[in-house]
Amino acid sequence: MAAGAVIHTFTGSLADVDRGVYEELSLRVAxxxxxxxxxxxxxxxxxxxxxxxxxxxxxxVSAVDEPAVVIRDRTGRVTGWIEVGAPDADRLHRGSKLAERTAIYTHRDPAKVLALWAGKRIHEAERISLFSFDPGFIDDATGALERRNTLTVSVTEQQLYLELNGSTCSTGIHEHPLA
Structure with a gap:
């Protein structure tokens, strides 16, 4: 954990009908x-x-050699390289070579983020997707953030429903292919 980091906790549930994933969550985020x-x-x-x-x-943001979220199998091999924001092309290139799945989630304008990678060398860019949310969704949801959070995340038909500390909002999950 980085010096000066603030710990936020998130407890609640995940119901991703699209993928058939149902989990109870207890997350500590630095x-x-x-x-x-x-x-x-x-x-x-x-x-x-x-x-x-x-x-x-x-x-x-202080992780230099890893994405925001990494998924490893039981042997320690990286199977998922999940970036946030607008990572540079070299990180995406490296992540795509290491992992079976590479994805990016952004709270920025997806057209501007995609433009950053135009003409850049990214390993198997056609397998990578950028995901964005409806304009204003992240701004609305951050207004409900606290140090200790309860959340419910539900996904059905590429629609995300979020309940965060009693506030609710929803958004489409928009997929933008890199290539």
Missing amino acids: RHPSETDSYMLVRVLAFCLEWDEGAQFSEG
Whole structure:
């Protein structure tokens, strides 16, 4: 954990009907001093939307060699490389070579994020997707963030329903292929 990081806890449930994933959640998230609430919330949502056995958070924005969320199998092999925000092309290239699945979740304008990678060398870019949310969704949801959080994440037909500390909001999950 980075020095000066603030710990946020998230307890609740995940019901991803689209993938057939139903889990009780108990997450401890270290928020780096330079990390925004929006970035942290997208990290939590990416963790939920990509949840698989072996999923874990890295050290967030201070992690140099790992994505925001990494998924490892029982042998320690990286099977999922999940980035948040707008990582550089070299990170995506490396992640795509290491993992079976590479994905990016962003709270930024997806057209601007995709433009950052145009013409860049990214291993098997056609297998990588950028996921975004409806405009305003992340801003609305961060207003309900606290240090100790209860959340319910439900996904059905690419629609995400979030209950965070009694506040509810929903969004489409929009997929943008890199190539």
